[in-house]
Amino acid sequence: MTTQIEYARANTITAQMEAVARSEGLSAEYIRAKVALGEIVIANNPARPHQKVVGIGTGLRTKVNASIGASSDICDLAAEIRKAQIAEEEGADTLMELSAGGDLDRIRREVLANTSLPVGNVPLYQAFKETSRKYKNPAKLDPEFLFELIERQLADGLSFMAIHCGINQYTIERLRKQGFRYGGLASKGGTFMVAWMDATGKENPLYAQFDRVCGLMKKHDAILSLGNGIRAGAIHDSHDRAQMAEMIINCELAELGREMGCQMMVEGPGHVPLDEIAANIQLEKRMSGNAPYYVLGPLPLDTGAGYDHIVAAIGAANSARHGADLICYITPAEHLALPNEDDVREGVRATRLAVRIGDVAKYPDRREGEKQAAMARRDMRWDDLQRHLLFPDTAQAIRAARAPEASDTCTMCGDFCAMKKGMEVFHADIAGDKIAPITPTS
Numbered sequence: 001m002t003t004q005i006e007y008a009r010a011n012t013i014t015a016q017m018e019a020v021a022r023s024e025g026l027s028a029e030y031i032r033a034k035v036a037l038g039e040i041v042i043a044n045n046p047a048r049p050h051q052k053v054v055g056i057g058t059g060l061r062t063k064v065n066a067s068i069g070a071s072s073d074i075c076d077l078a079a080e081i082r083k084a085q086i087a088e089e090e091g092a093d094t095l096m097e098l099s100a101g102g103d104l105d106r107i108r109r110e111v112l113a114n115t116s117l118p119v120g121n122v123p124l125y126q127a128f129k130e131t132s133r134k135y136k137n138p139a140k141l142d143p144e145f146l147f148e149l150i151e152r153q154l155a156d157g158l159s160f161m162a163i164h165c166g167i168n169q170y171t172i173e174r175l176r177k178q179g180f181r182y183g184g185l186a187s188k189g190g191t192f193m194v195a196w197m198d199a200t201g202k203e204n205p206l207y208a209q210f211d212r213v214c215g216l217m218k219k220h221d222a223i224l225s226l227g228n229g230i231r232a233g234a235i236h237d238s239h240d241r242a243q244m245a246e247m248i249i250n251c252e253l254a255e256l257g258r259e260m261g262c263q264m265m266v267e268g269p270g271h272v273p274l275d276e277i278a279a280n281i282q283l284e285k286r287m288s289g290n291a292p293y294y295v296l297g298p299l300p301l302d303t304g305a306g307y308d309h310i311v312a313a314i315g316a317a318n319s320a321r322h323g324a325d326l327i328c329y330i331t332p333a334e335h336l337a338l339p340n341e342d343d344v345r346e347g348v349r350a351t352r353l354a355v356r357i358g359d360v361a362k363y364p365d366r367r368e369g370e371k372q373a374a375m376a377r378r379d380m381r382w383d384d385l386q387r388h389l390l391f392p393d394t395a396q397a398i399r400a401a402r403a404p405e406a407s408d409t410c411t412m413c414g415d416f417c418a419m420k421k422g423m424e425v426f427h428a429d430i431a432g433d434k435i436a437p438i439t440p441t442s
Protein backbone atom coordinates (compact mmCIF):
# COMPACT_ATOMS: atom_id res chain seq x y z
CA MET A 1 0.00 0.00 0.00
CA THR A 2 1.23 3.50 -0.75
CA THR A 3 1.67 5.18 2.62
CA GLN A 4 0.80 8.75 3.55
CA ILE A 5 4.48 9.68 3.67
CA GLU A 6 5.05 8.25 0.20
CA TYR A 7 2.06 10.16 -1.20
CA ALA A 8 3.29 13.34 0.46
CA ARG A 9 6.77 12.95 -1.00
CA ALA A 10 5.19 12.50 -4.45
CA ASN A 11 3.44 15.87 -3.87
CA THR A 12 0.02 14.25 -3.61
CA ILE A 13 -2.48 15.61 -1.10
CA THR A 14 -4.62 12.70 0.04
CA ALA A 15 -8.16 12.72 1.42
CA GLN A 16 -6.61 11.94 4.81
CA MET A 17 -4.35 15.00 4.65
CA GLU A 18 -7.35 17.13 3.72
CA ALA A 19 -9.32 15.70 6.66
CA VAL A 20 -6.48 16.57 9.07
CA ALA A 21 -6.18 20.06 7.57
CA ARG A 22 -9.91 20.68 8.06
CA SER A 23 -9.96 19.48 11.64
CA GLU A 24 -6.87 21.53 12.57
CA GLY A 25 -7.77 24.70 10.65
CA LEU A 26 -4.53 24.49 8.65
CA SER A 27 -3.82 24.25 4.94
CA ALA A 28 -3.66 20.87 3.25
CA GLU A 29 -0.30 21.86 1.77
CA TYR A 30 1.10 22.44 5.27
CA ILE A 31 -0.03 18.96 6.30
CA ARG A 32 1.42 17.39 3.14
CA ALA A 33 4.77 19.09 3.61
CA LYS A 34 5.05 17.99 7.24
CA VAL A 35 3.95 14.43 6.44
CA ALA A 36 6.65 14.31 3.74
CA LEU A 37 9.25 15.29 6.34
CA GLY A 38 7.93 12.74 8.82
CA GLU A 39 6.97 15.50 11.30
CA ILE A 40 3.27 14.62 11.07
CA VAL A 41 1.83 11.12 11.00
CA ILE A 42 -1.78 10.33 10.14
CA ALA A 43 -3.65 7.57 11.94
CA ASN A 44 -5.96 6.23 9.30
CA ASN A 45 -7.23 2.94 8.00
CA PRO A 46 -8.92 2.66 4.60
CA ALA A 47 -10.21 -0.80 5.59
CA ARG A 48 -12.11 0.77 8.49
CA PRO A 49 -14.19 3.50 6.86
CA HIS A 50 -16.00 4.57 10.05
CA GLN A 51 -12.69 5.48 11.69
CA LYS A 52 -11.74 9.07 12.48
CA VAL A 53 -8.63 10.35 10.72
CA VAL A 54 -6.24 11.86 13.27
CA GLY A 55 -3.06 13.83 12.62
CA ILE A 56 -0.26 13.84 15.18
CA GLY A 57 2.77 16.10 15.04
CA THR A 58 4.28 19.52 14.41
CA GLY A 59 1.83 22.42 14.48
CA LEU A 60 -1.17 20.27 15.39
CA ARG A 61 -3.31 20.20 18.51
CA THR A 62 -1.69 17.89 21.07
CA LYS A 63 -3.63 14.65 21.08
CA VAL A 64 -4.81 12.44 23.96
CA ASN A 65 -4.59 8.66 24.01
CA ALA A 66 -6.63 6.48 26.35
CA SER A 67 -5.40 2.97 27.07
CA ILE A 68 -7.80 0.21 28.03
CA GLY A 69 -7.53 -3.57 28.22
CA ALA A 70 -8.32 -6.59 30.34
CA SER A 71 -5.80 -8.26 32.63
CA SER A 72 -5.42 -11.84 33.82
CA ASP A 73 -7.17 -10.84 37.07
CA ILE A 74 -10.04 -8.77 35.67
CA CYS A 75 -11.34 -9.79 32.28
CA ASP A 76 -14.74 -8.42 31.26
CA LEU A 77 -15.29 -7.87 27.55
CA ALA A 78 -18.42 -5.72 28.04
CA ALA A 79 -16.52 -3.46 30.45
CA GLU A 80 -13.67 -3.02 27.98
CA ILE A 81 -16.12 -2.06 25.22
CA ARG A 82 -17.80 0.40 27.56
CA LYS A 83 -14.41 1.88 28.49
CA ALA A 84 -13.61 2.35 24.80
CA GLN A 85 -16.91 4.16 24.33
CA ILE A 86 -16.39 6.36 27.38
CA ALA A 87 -12.92 7.31 26.15
CA GLU A 88 -14.42 8.37 22.84
CA GLU A 89 -17.36 10.24 24.44
CA GLU A 90 -14.95 12.12 26.68
CA GLY A 91 -12.85 13.31 23.77
CA ALA A 92 -9.83 11.01 23.55
CA ASP A 93 -8.23 11.14 20.11
CA THR A 94 -6.78 7.64 19.98
CA LEU A 95 -7.22 4.41 21.89
CA MET A 96 -4.78 1.68 22.81
CA GLU A 97 -6.22 -1.79 23.38
CA LEU A 98 -3.71 -3.34 25.77
CA SER A 99 -5.39 -6.51 26.97
CA ALA A 100 -3.14 -9.13 28.50
CA GLY A 101 -5.89 -11.46 29.71
CA GLY A 102 -8.83 -13.28 28.13
CA ASP A 103 -9.42 -14.02 24.43
CA LEU A 104 -7.11 -11.38 23.03
CA ASP A 105 -8.19 -11.67 19.38
CA ARG A 106 -11.84 -11.33 20.33
CA ILE A 107 -11.35 -8.36 22.65
CA ARG A 108 -9.33 -6.51 19.99
CA ARG A 109 -11.94 -7.14 17.29
CA GLU A 110 -14.87 -6.18 19.50
CA VAL A 111 -13.17 -2.97 20.60
CA LEU A 112 -12.39 -2.10 16.97
CA ALA A 113 -16.04 -2.68 16.07
CA ASN A 114 -17.30 -0.45 18.88
CA THR A 115 -15.26 2.71 18.47
CA SER A 116 -14.49 5.07 15.62
CA LEU A 117 -11.19 6.11 17.23
CA PRO A 118 -7.91 4.96 15.67
CA VAL A 119 -6.80 1.95 17.73
CA GLY A 120 -3.27 0.85 18.56
CA ASN A 121 -1.76 -1.95 20.62
CA VAL A 122 1.45 -3.57 21.82
CA PRO A 123 1.88 -6.85 19.94
CA LEU A 124 4.39 -8.25 22.42
CA TYR A 125 1.63 -8.71 25.02
CA GLN A 126 -0.22 -11.29 22.98
CA ALA A 127 3.02 -12.83 21.70
CA PHE A 128 4.31 -13.55 25.20
CA LYS A 129 0.85 -14.40 26.56
CA GLU A 130 0.20 -17.06 23.93
CA THR A 131 3.73 -18.41 24.19
CA SER A 132 3.36 -18.72 27.97
CA ARG A 133 0.01 -20.46 27.57
CA LYS A 134 1.46 -22.94 25.09
CA TYR A 135 4.90 -23.67 26.56
CA LYS A 136 4.55 -22.38 30.14
CA ASN A 137 7.65 -20.33 29.37
CA PRO A 138 7.69 -16.91 27.61
CA ALA A 139 11.35 -17.45 26.70
CA LYS A 140 10.10 -20.00 24.12
CA LEU A 141 8.74 -17.15 22.00
CA ASP A 142 9.36 -17.95 18.34
CA PRO A 143 10.22 -14.77 16.38
CA GLU A 144 8.34 -16.13 13.36
CA PHE A 145 5.19 -16.38 15.47
CA LEU A 146 5.73 -12.76 16.57
CA PHE A 147 5.86 -11.50 12.98
CA GLU A 148 2.80 -13.57 12.00
CA LEU A 149 0.96 -12.14 14.98
CA ILE A 150 1.82 -8.55 14.05
CA GLU A 151 0.42 -9.21 10.58
CA ARG A 152 -2.75 -10.78 11.99
CA GLN A 153 -3.34 -7.88 14.40
CA LEU A 154 -2.77 -5.26 11.70
CA ALA A 155 -5.23 -7.02 9.40
CA ASP A 156 -7.92 -6.52 12.06
CA GLY A 157 -7.72 -2.75 11.53
CA LEU A 158 -5.15 -1.28 13.92
CA SER A 159 -3.77 2.14 12.95
CA PHE A 160 -0.67 2.14 15.10
CA MET A 161 1.47 -0.24 17.09
CA ALA A 162 3.92 0.31 19.91
CA ILE A 163 6.77 -2.01 19.00
CA HIS A 164 9.88 -2.37 21.12
CA CYS A 165 12.52 -2.24 18.39
CA GLY A 166 14.97 -0.07 20.30
CA ILE A 167 15.94 -2.63 22.92
CA ASN A 168 19.09 -4.45 21.85
CA GLN A 169 22.01 -6.14 23.55
CA TYR A 170 23.81 -2.79 23.80
CA THR A 171 20.84 -1.29 25.68
CA ILE A 172 20.74 -4.20 28.13
CA GLU A 173 24.46 -3.94 28.71
CA ARG A 174 23.92 -0.30 29.79
CA LEU A 175 21.27 -1.50 32.24
CA ARG A 176 23.66 -4.06 33.74
CA LYS A 177 26.62 -1.71 33.91
CA GLN A 178 24.75 1.10 35.62
CA GLY A 179 23.61 -1.22 38.45
CA PHE A 180 19.89 -1.71 37.67
CA ARG A 181 17.46 0.90 39.00
CA TYR A 182 15.49 2.43 41.87
CA GLY A 183 12.22 1.89 40.04
CA GLY A 184 13.05 -1.33 38.20
CA LEU A 185 11.59 -1.85 34.74
CA ALA A 186 8.15 -0.37 34.04
CA SER A 187 7.29 -1.54 30.53
CA LYS A 188 5.57 -4.94 30.31
CA GLY A 189 6.52 -5.58 26.67
CA GLY A 190 10.00 -4.22 27.22
CA THR A 191 10.66 -6.31 30.32
CA PHE A 192 9.50 -9.55 28.73
CA MET A 193 11.68 -8.82 25.69
CA VAL A 194 14.69 -8.16 27.96
CA ALA A 195 13.98 -11.47 29.73
CA TRP A 196 13.73 -13.28 26.37
CA MET A 197 17.05 -11.83 25.21
CA ASP A 198 18.65 -12.73 28.53
CA ALA A 199 17.37 -16.32 28.36
CA THR A 200 18.23 -16.93 24.72
CA GLY A 201 21.32 -14.76 24.36
CA LYS A 202 19.87 -13.62 21.03
CA GLU A 203 19.31 -10.17 19.60
CA ASN A 204 15.81 -8.68 19.74
CA PRO A 205 14.20 -9.82 16.48
CA LEU A 206 12.28 -6.54 16.27
CA TYR A 207 15.63 -4.75 16.11
CA ALA A 208 17.50 -7.33 14.05
CA GLN A 209 14.70 -7.49 11.46
CA PHE A 210 13.60 -3.87 11.62
CA ASP A 211 13.05 -3.67 7.86
CA ARG A 212 10.59 -6.56 8.15
CA VAL A 213 8.66 -4.71 10.87
CA CYS A 214 8.49 -1.62 8.64
CA GLY A 215 7.35 -3.75 5.69
CA LEU A 216 4.41 -5.09 7.71
CA MET A 217 3.41 -1.63 8.91
CA LYS A 218 3.61 -0.21 5.39
CA LYS A 219 1.27 -2.88 4.08
CA HIS A 220 -1.49 -1.28 6.19
CA ASP A 221 -0.10 2.28 6.34
CA ALA A 222 -0.03 1.86 10.11
CA ILE A 223 2.14 4.10 12.29
CA LEU A 224 5.14 2.39 13.84
CA SER A 225 5.41 3.82 17.34
CA LEU A 226 8.86 2.91 18.66
CA GLY A 227 8.15 1.61 22.15
CA ASN A 228 9.91 2.93 25.22
CA GLY A 229 10.67 -0.45 26.77
CA ILE A 230 13.48 0.81 29.02
CA ARG A 231 11.61 3.88 30.25
CA ALA A 232 12.24 4.95 33.80
CA GLY A 233 9.65 3.82 36.33
CA ALA A 234 10.89 6.29 38.94
CA ILE A 235 12.03 9.91 38.72
CA HIS A 236 15.40 8.86 40.20
CA ASP A 237 16.03 6.73 37.10
CA SER A 238 15.05 9.43 34.62
CA HIS A 239 17.54 9.84 31.78
CA ASP A 240 19.83 7.12 33.01
CA ARG A 241 22.22 5.56 30.52
CA ALA A 242 19.96 2.63 29.65
CA GLN A 243 16.99 4.85 28.87
CA MET A 244 19.16 7.17 26.81
CA ALA A 245 20.69 4.25 24.91
CA GLU A 246 17.21 3.11 23.86
CA MET A 247 16.17 6.65 23.01
CA ILE A 248 19.17 7.13 20.71
CA ILE A 249 18.44 3.84 18.96
CA ASN A 250 14.74 4.67 18.62
CA CYS A 251 15.62 8.03 17.07
CA GLU A 252 17.97 6.32 14.61
CA LEU A 253 15.23 3.82 13.74
CA ALA A 254 12.71 6.64 13.25
CA GLU A 255 14.96 8.04 10.56
CA LEU A 256 15.53 4.62 8.98
CA GLY A 257 11.81 3.81 8.95
CA ARG A 258 10.97 7.16 7.36
CA GLU A 259 13.51 6.46 4.62
CA MET A 260 11.66 3.20 3.96
CA GLY A 261 8.38 5.13 3.59
CA CYS A 262 6.88 4.09 6.92
CA GLN A 263 5.01 6.50 9.19
CA MET A 264 7.10 6.72 12.37
CA MET A 265 6.55 7.97 15.90
CA VAL A 266 8.85 7.75 18.96
CA GLU A 267 7.62 6.92 22.46
CA GLY A 268 8.90 8.59 25.59
CA PRO A 269 8.74 8.13 29.36
CA GLY A 270 7.44 7.41 31.93
CA HIS A 271 8.61 9.04 35.14
CA VAL A 272 10.48 12.34 34.70
CA PRO A 273 10.97 15.15 37.24
CA LEU A 274 9.43 18.42 36.12
CA ASP A 275 12.79 20.12 35.57
CA GLU A 276 13.86 17.43 33.05
CA ILE A 277 10.74 17.35 30.87
CA ALA A 278 11.77 20.14 28.48
CA ALA A 279 15.19 18.55 27.93
CA ASN A 280 13.60 15.16 27.26
CA ILE A 281 11.36 16.55 24.54
CA GLN A 282 14.17 18.60 22.99
CA LEU A 283 16.45 15.56 22.85
CA GLU A 284 13.84 13.43 21.11
CA LYS A 285 13.01 16.14 18.61
CA ARG A 286 16.64 16.91 17.85
CA MET A 287 17.82 13.30 17.56
CA SER A 288 14.85 11.98 15.55
CA GLY A 289 14.53 14.84 13.08
CA ASN A 290 11.28 16.04 14.71
CA ALA A 291 9.48 12.71 14.61
CA PRO A 292 6.13 12.95 16.44
CA TYR A 293 6.68 12.25 20.12
CA TYR A 294 4.25 10.09 22.07
CA VAL A 295 4.75 10.58 25.80
CA LEU A 296 3.32 8.51 28.64
CA GLY A 297 2.35 11.31 30.99
CA PRO A 298 5.06 11.73 32.14
CA LEU A 299 4.69 11.39 35.89
CA PRO A 300 6.87 13.98 37.65
CA LEU A 301 6.33 12.43 41.12
CA ASP A 302 6.44 8.92 42.61
CA THR A 303 4.33 9.51 45.72
CA GLY A 304 0.95 10.52 44.25
CA ALA A 305 -0.76 7.11 43.89
CA GLY A 306 -4.53 7.56 43.95
CA TYR A 307 -4.11 10.95 42.28
CA ASP A 308 -1.65 9.98 39.57
CA HIS A 309 -4.01 11.37 36.91
CA ILE A 310 -3.33 14.81 38.43
CA VAL A 311 0.40 14.14 38.79
CA ALA A 312 0.54 13.06 35.14
CA ALA A 313 -1.59 16.01 34.01
CA ILE A 314 1.04 18.36 35.42
CA GLY A 315 3.70 16.44 33.52
CA ALA A 316 1.50 16.33 30.41
CA ALA A 317 0.87 20.09 30.41
CA ASN A 318 4.63 20.61 30.52
CA SER A 319 5.40 18.03 27.86
CA ALA A 320 2.70 19.40 25.52
CA ARG A 321 4.03 22.90 26.10
CA HIS A 322 7.55 21.81 25.09
CA GLY A 323 6.47 19.91 21.99
CA ALA A 324 5.07 16.44 22.80
CA ASP A 325 2.50 15.54 20.15
CA LEU A 326 0.46 12.69 21.64
CA ILE A 327 0.03 12.05 25.34
CA CYS A 328 -1.17 8.85 26.92
CA TYR A 329 -3.49 9.48 29.81
CA ILE A 330 -2.89 8.21 33.32
CA THR A 331 -5.89 7.29 35.46
CA PRO A 332 -6.42 7.52 39.24
CA ALA A 333 -5.87 3.73 39.32
CA GLU A 334 -2.31 3.97 37.98
CA HIS A 335 0.09 1.72 39.92
CA LEU A 336 -2.88 0.36 41.94
CA ALA A 337 -5.44 -1.54 39.85
CA LEU A 338 -6.97 -2.06 36.43
CA PRO A 339 -8.81 1.19 35.57
CA ASN A 340 -12.60 1.02 35.69
CA GLU A 341 -15.03 3.14 33.69
CA ASP A 342 -14.88 6.10 36.10
CA ASP A 343 -11.08 5.99 36.04
CA VAL A 344 -11.11 6.13 32.24
CA ARG A 345 -13.41 9.17 32.32
CA GLU A 346 -11.25 10.98 34.88
CA GLY A 347 -8.05 10.08 33.05
CA VAL A 348 -9.27 11.45 29.72
CA ARG A 349 -10.60 14.61 31.33
CA ALA A 350 -7.41 15.32 33.25
CA THR A 351 -5.30 14.79 30.15
CA ARG A 352 -7.54 16.95 27.97
CA LEU A 353 -7.13 19.75 30.48
CA ALA A 354 -3.37 19.22 30.49
CA VAL A 355 -2.96 19.32 26.73
CA ARG A 356 -5.15 22.44 26.50
CA ILE A 357 -2.87 24.12 29.05
CA GLY A 358 0.16 22.97 27.08
CA ASP A 359 -1.29 24.10 23.74
CA VAL A 360 -2.21 27.54 25.10
CA ALA A 361 1.50 27.98 25.88
CA LYS A 362 2.75 26.21 22.73
CA TYR A 363 0.49 28.15 20.36
CA PRO A 364 -0.05 31.68 21.78
CA ASP A 365 -2.18 32.56 18.73
CA ARG A 366 -4.73 29.88 19.66
CA ARG A 367 -6.10 31.38 22.88
CA GLU A 368 -9.38 32.77 21.60
CA GLY A 369 -11.49 30.18 23.45
CA GLU A 370 -9.88 31.18 26.73
CA LYS A 371 -10.61 34.87 26.06
CA GLN A 372 -14.23 34.17 25.18
CA ALA A 373 -14.67 32.14 28.39
CA ALA A 374 -13.09 34.89 30.49
CA MET A 375 -15.39 37.56 29.00
CA ALA A 376 -18.48 35.39 29.48
CA ARG A 377 -17.49 34.94 33.13
CA ARG A 378 -16.80 38.68 33.53
CA ASP A 379 -20.19 39.51 32.04
CA MET A 380 -21.94 36.75 34.01
CA ARG A 381 -23.33 35.27 30.79
CA TRP A 382 -23.64 31.84 32.34
CA ASP A 383 -25.20 30.16 29.30
CA ASP A 384 -22.48 31.49 26.99
CA LEU A 385 -19.84 30.40 29.45
CA GLN A 386 -20.95 26.77 29.18
CA ARG A 387 -20.23 26.82 25.45
CA HIS A 388 -16.57 27.63 26.02
CA LEU A 389 -15.87 25.16 28.81
CA LEU A 390 -14.15 21.82 28.34
CA PHE A 391 -16.59 20.11 30.71
CA PRO A 392 -19.88 22.07 30.74
CA ASP A 393 -21.82 19.16 32.25
CA THR A 394 -19.73 19.22 35.44
CA ALA A 395 -19.83 23.03 35.66
CA GLN A 396 -23.59 23.07 35.20
CA ALA A 397 -24.17 20.34 37.79
CA ILE A 398 -22.08 22.14 40.44
CA ARG A 399 -23.82 25.48 39.82
CA ALA A 400 -27.30 23.92 39.81
CA ALA A 401 -26.67 21.98 43.03
CA ARG A 402 -25.75 25.19 44.90
CA ALA A 403 -27.84 27.77 43.05
CA PRO A 404 -27.56 31.45 44.10
CA GLU A 405 -30.40 33.74 45.17
CA ALA A 406 -29.51 36.28 42.47
CA SER A 407 -29.18 34.36 39.21
CA ASP A 408 -26.37 36.56 37.85
CA THR A 409 -23.98 35.69 40.67
CA CYS A 410 -22.98 32.40 42.24
CA THR A 411 -22.95 31.13 45.81
CA MET A 412 -19.17 31.49 46.11
CA CYS A 413 -19.54 35.18 47.10
CA GLY A 414 -23.30 35.85 46.79
CA ASP A 415 -24.05 39.56 47.16
CA PHE A 416 -20.32 40.17 47.58
CA CYS A 417 -19.82 39.30 43.87
CA ALA A 418 -16.70 41.02 42.54
CA MET A 419 -17.71 40.50 38.91
CA LYS A 420 -21.05 42.21 39.39
CA LYS A 421 -19.58 45.12 41.35
CA GLY A 422 -16.80 45.60 38.82
CA MET A 423 -19.30 45.84 35.98
CA GLU A 424 -21.34 48.41 37.94
CA VAL A 425 -18.25 50.50 38.60
CA PHE A 426 -16.76 50.46 35.14
CA HIS A 427 -19.88 50.31 32.95
CA ALA A 428 -18.16 47.75 30.76
CA ASP A 429 -19.36 47.35 27.22
CA ILE A 430 -20.61 43.82 27.64
CA ALA A 431 -21.60 43.41 24.00
CA GLY A 432 -18.15 43.78 22.50
CA ASP A 433 -15.08 41.60 22.65
CA LYS A 434 -12.85 44.65 23.11
CA ILE A 435 -11.85 45.63 26.61
CA ALA A 436 -14.31 48.40 27.51
CA PRO A 437 -13.01 51.88 28.27
CA ILE A 438 -12.79 52.43 32.00
CA THR A 439 -15.33 55.09 32.96
CA PRO A 440 -15.86 55.28 36.74
CA THR A 441 -19.33 56.33 37.86
CA SER A 442 -18.08 59.01 40.18
Ligand code: SF4
Pocket: 409, 410, 411, 412, 413, 414, 416, 417, 418, 419, 420
Ligand atom coordinates in the same frame (compact mmCIF):
# COMPACT_ATOMS: atom_id res chain seq x y z
S1 SF4 B 1 -20.03 35.35 43.17
FE1 SF4 B 1 -17.80 35.38 43.30
S2 SF4 B 1 -17.14 33.51 42.23
FE2 SF4 B 1 -19.28 33.84 41.69
S3 SF4 B 1 -19.23 35.04 39.80
FE3 SF4 B 1 -19.31 36.56 41.44
S4 SF4 B 1 -17.15 36.99 41.89
FE4 SF4 B 1 -17.19 35.11 40.67
